[in-house]
Amino acid sequence: MTDPVYFLFPLVYIALNAVSFALYGMDKYKARKEKWRISEQSLLIAAFFGPIGAWLGMVQFRHKTQKPLFRYSVPAFIGVHLLLVLWINLV
Template sequence: MVDTIYLLFPIVYIAINTVSFTLYGLDKFKARKEMWRISEKSLLLISLFGPMGALLGMQYFRHKTQKPLFRYSVPAFAGIHLLLVLWINL
């Protein structure tokens, strides 16, 4: 059971971060085409669970980098995730 969790967790975590990255790219695309956008609330929620993908998406797509809420929240989420990984591995 524990082996399954150790195997499954990284796969799920990578998937969530991939979705996060993709949503930032999709929202940037929709912004350029003046289409219906993904809400900031949704982007922040996915950023909470997949902050590495969100941070990469913000930088790669140059999206939401000027908004203070995103500029400070997403790196904070990433920092919390890194601290949790370090804490779990001790």
């Protein structure tokens, strides 16, 4: 019998990345309209849990690409996620 976590985890991970992507798009929209913005801390937290969506949002919306904190931390978060996946598969 297969554990439900193996089916649930990919769905949750996709949802986290989709939320992260959407947050970067919303913040770019708000920046253009000069409205109340999403904080950088919130964007970085979203990037920590959904780094692929954050990176895609940065590329797609051309948002936060000039800030070194985002330019280096989002790819680092992707690397951490890849290392975790490799570690889990080896254990």
